[in-house]
Amino acid sequence: MKNSRYGILLLAAASIFAIHAKAQVIVIANPGVKATEISKSDLRDVFTGNATSLPGGANVVPILLKAGTVHEEFLQVYIGKSDSSYRAGWRSLVFSGQASMPKSLDGDAAVVEFVAHNAGAIGYIGKTTPHDGVKVLTVK
Amino acid sequence: MRRIVLKIIAGGILIALPGAASLRAQEFKVGSKTVQVHGFGTQGFIHTDANNWLTMNTSNFGSGEFTDFGANASMQITTHFRAGAQFYDRNVGQLGQWHPQLDWAFADYKVKPWLGIRGGKVKTVLGLYNDTQDVDSAHTFALLPQSIYSIDMRDATLSHLGGDIYGTIKTRKIGKFSYTVYGGDRRDSIYGGYPYNLQIHGIHIQKYGGPVVGGDLRWQTPLAGLMVGASRLNETITGTGQLNPSVALGGPNVLVPYEEHSNKDYVNQFYGTYGKGNLRLDSEYRRYYRNQQIFSGAFNVVVDLRPWYLAGSYRINNWLEFGSYYSHFTISGTIDVPGQSFAASVSDPSRHLYDKAVTARFDLKNHWYAKVEGHFMDGYGGYYYPDGFYPQVNPQGVSPNTNALVVRTGFSF
Numbered sequence: 001m002k003n004s005r006y007g008i009l010l011l012a013a014a015s016i017f018a019i020h021a022k023a024q025v026i027v028i029a030n031p032g033v034k035a036t037e038i039s040k041s042d043l044r045d046v047f048t049g050n051a052t053s054l055p056g057g058a059n060v061v062p063i064l065l066k067a068g069t070v071h072e073e074f075l076q077v078y079i080g081k082s083d084s085s086y087r088a089g090w091r092s093l094v095f096s097g098q099a100s101m102p103k104s105l106d107g108d109a110a111v112v113e114f115v116a117h118n119a120g121a122i123g124y125i126g127k128t129t130p131h132d133g134v135k136v137l138t139v140k
Numbered sequence: 141m142r143r144i145v146l147k148i149i150a151g152g153i154l155i156a157l158p159g160a161a162s163l164r165a166q167e168f169k170v171g172s173k174t175v176q177v178h179g180f181g182t183q184g185f186i187h188t189d190a191n192n193w194l195t196m197n198t199s200n201f202g203s204g205e206f207t208d209f210g211a212n213a214s215m216q217i218t219t220h221f222r223a224g225a226q227f228y229d230r231n232v233g234q235l236g237q238w239h240p241q242l243d244w245a246f247a248d249y250k251v252k253p254w255l256g257i258r259g260g261k262v263k264t265v266l267g268l269y270n271d272t273q274d275v276d277s278a279h280t281f282a283l284l285p286q287s288i289y290s291i292d293m294r295d296a297t298l299s300h301l302g303g304d305i306y307g308t309i310k311t312r313k314i315g316k317f318s319y320t321v322y323g324g325d326r327r328d329s330i331y332g333g334y335p336y337n338l339q340i341h342g343i344h345i346q347k348y349g350g351p352v353v354g355g356d357l358r359w360q361t362p363l364a365g366l367m368v369g370a371s372r373l374n375e376t377i378t379g380t381g382q383l384n385p386s387v388a389l390g391g392p393n394v395l396v397p398y399e400e401h402s403n404k405d406y407v408n409q410f411y412g413t414y415g416k417g418n419l420r421l422d423s424e425y426r427r428y429y430r431n432q433q434i435f436s437g438a439f440n441v442v443v444d445l446r447p448w449y450l451a452g453s454y455r456i457n458n459w460l461e462f463g464s465y466y467s468h469f470t471i472s473g474t475i476d477v478p479g480q481s482f483a484a485s486v487s488d489p490s491r492h493l494y495d496k497a498v499t500a501r502f503d504l505k506n507h508w509y510a511k512v513e514g515h516f517m518d519g520y521g522g523y524y525y526p527d528g529f530y531p532q533v534n535p536q537g538v539s540p541n542t543n544a545l546v547v548r549t550g551f552s553f
Contacts, residue, residue, distance in 0.1 A: 050308070052219075053253060059219045080365075082418060084458050084503045091180075091552055092278040096263045096271045097224055097244045100176050100214055101165055120219075 181209035182550030195233030287447030292333025300324035333526035342387025490522035
């Protein structure tokens, strides 16, 4: 009985550690984007197609990763949806004419490259990915 | 000839569904601007244990006459200005009949987050899913709750030729408000459920529609994931065509001009949705009231529908989602046609249709999915307003209960 309690505690602790250990995504933007920080709510609006600008008025264009743990973590932490649900939301917008599908790129390096060279681009990458030429936005 | 060509195209796409799953959105340049091209297609199969449903012969082996597809092209011309168009085609039993439609085609200028304007053929914002009801890949269910989003009456509220003013206003403390106001002209396909319903009376509609005005206000509340809203639509609808008086009126076997029009026609809709993690709950209530003159003004019919539904879904993982809904349809009204009347009580199966549905959705690949859905229906809602059951495909009469199995697969790119 005692052992099973310790087991449950250990599992809970491991889960908490896992959640924190996973928080390894950073949000990056083209250096021309004036903002230095972004609220979680504004970030969600931009990446779900509900907003095309930040509160200061800067127009932004979301850039996605096609798949992978960074992509899954971004969706889980900042959007609160699975990849399937997330893409279903975009299909609703695209096939009713309300938005264009955001560009999806193959890996972190491609996202950095694209964001660095396209005005208003905003994306997400793994924390350890080199990100010269872009600015990191703090998510409030 | 056109129908044959379209059948071949649709058949080719759908036979190649698994291959189509690897389709990707296409992009090309016009000058310095990028044009995006996207498309989708679905193929369904329905089997019922009694009654033929949705204009298909579903009650024997079942029917696979349940196909639709569409494609669009759009371009972001400037930061604020975009334009695009989509065509759509379907063949669902007697509906659509492979006649392609311009689904939407408009230009959209977003001045500020709180002010945008779009004009052309625009999807009508009404409740949670009116404007996205064809986007099967975006929904958990193979059939959205039919009390409100019936596939046979798809055309009735789908789009308008006109314009919208829309925007979103964010507040610091009480959430976010999005509004849309619109006006224009509704033009229904003559291959929809309502014209089909009239054929049993010897009426062949050739043109159906009229001016519409309406609006929608939705509130993203401070409680994360909770959104509530309300929509209103006012219409003045006229249908014209030909009538064979020998069919329903006992007159001569000739074709004479036919006209019907609404005296009063409106929709009120209230809705809410809540999403947290993998859980989603939706509920909507609609009141549709129509007072109209039919048979070239000879008779008056009032139809008062008050459907609602409650739906829930839960995504287990990236490839599996379960969902269920209860869809409640009742019909009331008055008819001054001799020998015609509504049943006295709503408990009569001709005055209601209560549908319990359970669904499993499988996301097989990024662009390819399949759904398996069971429907357990009580009532058939009568024939005074289309609700999925039609006398033409049920000449032997209708049983009060229907169970249905729906399988639907589709792709989008």
